[in-house]
Amino acid sequence: QSALTQPASVSGSPGQSITISCTGTSSDVGGYSYVSWYQQHPGKAPKLMIYDVSNRPSGVSNRFSGSKSGNTASLTISGLQAEDEAYFYCSSYTSSSTLVFGGGTKLTVL
């Protein structure tokens, strides 16, 4: 199972919005609604930000939103803040009854 494709890096200024894409196939992202997004700060465990494509866990800011179109899922962060700077990973259930992660995207807040 190949990793989902994410851009290696994205950046934005405070207050701006950014979008991170996550591209898979019809056997994973495109075939199921089990897409999640995680934020990971260096040296820390990942934190769930979005599940089931567009649902936000309690406690996660509504500045984070998720969507999906075809084989590509997206995470949008609005009103960028300095503390948003981190790595972001998408994940998806696959037709092989496994889970696959994206390669990760480093978000830099300029």
Place this chain on the structure above:
Amino acid sequence: QGQLVESGGGVVQPGRSLRLSCAASGFTFSSYAMHWVRQAPGKGLEWVVVISYDGSNKYYADSVKGRFTISRDNSKNTLYLEMNSLRAEDTAVYYCAKDTGSWYNWYFDLWGRGTLVTVSA
């Protein structure tokens, strides 16, 4: 919310074995599926394996199938990962992670801090 604490990591020679443990507290461990996820140094996350709430069902990543075995002891609130025939490419921080369902919702609302496994001669 709960807590997960991994242990058992260390340095091991290629071809040898190691068993990781993950102690759970603060939630009803026996009600949830559990996963292991690993992260090689400086690399991204890689899903390894999942076990259902009662231990009756398991799925493995191709990269570890036949070498790793997941198990759980619900009476001890503990998850295990038995790793055999270890390779250099198994070097990673291993996280245990809690699913939100008894079977599989395929996302994790609680992670441990991880334990480092280094496979080196």
